[in-house]
Amino acid sequence: MSVGNGPPPARLAALMAAEKDMAHPEPARLVLNRFIGRRLLNVRETAQYLGLEVDTVYKKARLRELPCVKVGRALRFDLKALERFVEQHTIETID
Secondary structure (H helix, E strand, O other): OOOOOOOOHHHHHHHHHHHHHHHOOOOEHHHHOOOEEEEOOOHHHHHHHHHOOHHHHHHHHHHOOOEEEOOOEEEEEHHHHHHHHHHHHOOOOOO
């Protein structure tokens, strides 16, 4: 183990304390790690978010019924685009 790896313990403690004090304005925001917010979901996370099976997500993406992004060979789903998709496909109640 080398001496210079990572932040000093005092700095690490300060970063962790600052993280606890940070308010997240977007409740649907997912966190990849302690310091970086994530906007793109993988297929499994998208299936969980929409309450669908993974195969259904692949099929809807292939048929272009669900907005997706290609990152290399992988499919990723923009959280904001999924939120818009849900809003656009919500059936309003009759009053």
